[in-house]
Amino acid sequence: MVSNASTPDQLVGILRDTVVALVRRDGPDLSARQLGVFLTVYLTDAPHTVRGLAAELNVSKPAITRALDRLGELDLARRKVDPMDRRSVLVQRTLKGTAFLRDMRSIMAEAETQKRDIQIGETAGAEPVRKAG
Structure with missing residues (x-):
């Protein structure tokens, strides 16, 4: 029986595959910091401020500002005076x-x-089927 729980190695593999796919596709190529800011803004409840993001991510306000500059250039986030x-x-x-x-x-x-x-293929004893790309 195959467990639905992913192992840390599988999770890292999923992260790797996701990052590689994002890098290969046409569109924005975000740094880890930019991606962290982006995901924090989109996956946690608003409102978000530069000060709040810096505290939540434990990085400096200038680092958040630089990440937001890039996200703004790409129209992935925008800043507005409160x-x-x-x-x-x-x-x-x-x-x-x-x-x-x-x-x-x-x-x-x-x-x-x-x-x-x-994982299912390996558990069943079959040769793993890997998708190219």
Whole structure:
């Protein structure tokens, strides 16, 4: 019987396959920091501020600012002055960023399915079937 729980090696493999697919496709190529900021903005409840992201990710505010500069260039996130506190800058999601996250989820799901199929094949004693690409 095959367990649905992934091992750490399988999870790292899924991450690797996802990153490789993102690098190979046409579109933005994000650094680890940029991806961390992007995923934090899109996967945790808003509102997000530069100060809050820096605290949550335990990096400097200038590092967050540089990551947001790149995400802004790619239209994956945008900054807006907080109308309630003009000293604060809010980070907002964009339609293009939402589409990028959707694509990333699809890529990860495909990588996870491939890893599971390989695991099932190896458990059954068959030769692993690996998809080229």
